[in-house]
Amino acid sequence: MKLSFAPLALVASLALALAACGHGGAAPSDASATPAAGGSQHGDFGAPQGEPIHATLTSPPHVPPPIHRDKPAKVIVELEVIEKELPISEGVTYTFWTFGGTVPGSFIRVRQGDTVEFHLKNAPDSKMPHNIDLHGVTGPGGGAASSFTAPGHESQFTFKALNQGIYVYHCATAPVGMHIANGMYGLILVEPPEGMPKVDHEYYVMQGDFYTTGKYREKGLQPFDMEKAIDEKPTYVLFNGKEGSLTGDNALTAKTNETVRLFVGNGGPNLVSSFHVIGEIFDSVQPEGGTVAQHNVQTTLIPAGGAAIVEFHTDVPGSYVLVDHSIFRAFNKGALGILKVDGPENKLVYSGKEVDSVYLGDRSEPNLKAVTAAAKAHAAGTLTKDEQIAAGKQLFTGTCSVCHQASGEGLPNVFPPLAKSDFLAADPKRAMNIVTHGLTGKIKVNGKEYDSVMPPMAQLTDDEVANILTYVLNSWGNPGGQYSKEEVAKARATPASPAPAGEH
Ligand SMILES: [Cu+2]
Numbered sequence: 001m002k003l004s005f006a007p008l009a010l011v012a013s014l015a016l017a018l019a020a021c022g023h024g025g026a027a028p029s030d031a032s033a034t035p036a037a038g039g040s041q042h043g044d045f046g047a048p049q050g051e052p053i054h055a056t057l058t059s060p061p062h063v064p065p066p067i068h069r070d071k072p073a074k075v076i077v078e079l080e081v082i083e084k085e086l087p088i089s090e091g092v093t094y095t096f097w098t099f100g101g102t103v104p105g106s107f108i109r110v111r112q113g114d115t116v117e118f119h120l121k122n123a124p125d126s127k128m129p130h131n132i133d134l135h136g137v138t139g140p141g142g143g144a145a146s147s148f149t150a151p152g153h154e155s156q157f158t159f160k161a162l163n164q165g166i167y168v169y170h171c172a173t174a175p176v177g178m179h180i181a182n183g184m185y186g187l188i189l190v191e192p193p194e195g196m197p198k199v200d201h202e203y204y205v206m207q208g209d210f211y212t213t214g215k216y217r218e219k220g221l222q223p224f225d226m227e228k229a230i231d232e233k234p235t236y237v238l239f240n241g242k243e244g245s246l247t248g249d250n251a252l253t254a255k256t257n258e259t260v261r262l263f264v265g266n267g268g269p270n271l272v273s274s275f276h277v278i279g280e281i282f283d284s285v286q287p288e289g290g291t292v293a294q295h296n297v298q299t300t301l302i303p304a305g306g307a308a309i310v311e312f313h314t315d316v317p318g319s320y321v322l323v324d325h326s327i328f329r330a331f332n333k334g335a336l337g338i339l340k341v342d343g344p345e346n347k348l349v350y351s352g353k354e355v356d357s358v359y360l361g362d363r364s365e366p367n368l369k370a371v372t373a374a375a376k377a378h379a380a381g382t383l384t385k386d387e388q389i390a391a392g393k394q395l396f397t398g399t400c401s402v403c404h405q406a407s408g409e410g411l412p413n414v415f416p417p418l419a420k421s422d423f424l425a426a427d428p429k430r431a432m433n434i435v436t437h438g439l440t441g442k443i444k445v446n447g448k449e450y451d452s453v454m455p456p457m458a459q460l461t462d463d464e465v466a467n468i469l470t471y472v473l474n475s476w477g478n479p480g481g482q483y484s485k486e487e488v489a490k491a492r493a494t495p496a497s498p499a500p501a502g503e504h
Contacts, residue, residue, distance in 0.1 A: 103241025256343025392471025
């Protein structure tokens, strides 16, 4: 990737033009304006009082504790930009540029009227200069012009948080789109002076779209793809910078009969989010991070470079699924998270069948630990058949199960069964060729004819195919056996064999 840098002045003016987030023309209002009247919440509460406070920053999905303070203070924020390689999906890594080491960046929480002394550091091993534009700042570029920071340097600027609300911050260094696409965004909450109503849980969720040269889930370190970014065709759409950041062991949690507040941001750079939680109704939403709340909302639109505060009450236990309801993004690009609610059933509210098996099948728990374990064992030369089966089972789910079903039974007339398949048993080696090259044409499985298309599962590596097929061969009454990575590599290199029409 070749980069050209605009001169500093150009960078700053570009940032200026981009950060059109001021409060142009609004008449200065007094601090006593009430939200009920829909009035401006713009207000300066005077000089900071007491000793300066060091802000507590948190990484997603955590939110710093509420501020219980009735006076404005001077708050010192120290944020470090770190460029680092992190997983973006299972077996896939990406060189993210981060505010504080995570995507999205550290959550910042201050009180309206606070004077914020902002320190932006750029780690010495960074390759790029960076800056920060906070949408919660009143001033040119939202701080961008004052915070341009070369690797190994630190910038400082001070602003007064005049407006309450939840605001996006992001890097605005050219090429701006690329810095944002690499994960350079986060949220800053400016609490109203009286604080926010108490809730049981607060979480930090932020969507972003990502552009890699490889396909979705193509393994290895994936470089940024500028073409795809310009065309607005993301490879991944994610919550909190990684597929699975909010599923399985990482799911958000709550108990029944609790209140949950989500601070939901959208870093973009391109897509608008139709944020929805499957199985919940938002009791309250502050759309666009504004002061007036809406009630009884199903899906809220979160613009790129925008945020919302979403609140709901948990009534019934189960897995609630956070999605971008542009639904291919959820099931095929990663924009999916889980809120796991534990507690007693309430059959009066809901009869009790779980939603996630209907919708998600497997995607709610991509617990891929066994896959990682198998990859390690393979590297160490100690891979056992049991490890292969365990890893294969997890990979089968979400890959093959979409068509052949988790039970291996397939679907009548459409997808042939893998369970007790006589076609498979007749020539187990052929399966490696089928998975790597796909299969078309007439075949007969357990006495029934199928004439359909299985696409090649090209996203799978040789050892993943070996593990999946070892799992298949040792499940559902199939004859057993084992495949090796080397055998799969050979099958992949061999041209596809046509379906043996009329066989059996
Ligand atoms: Cu940057």
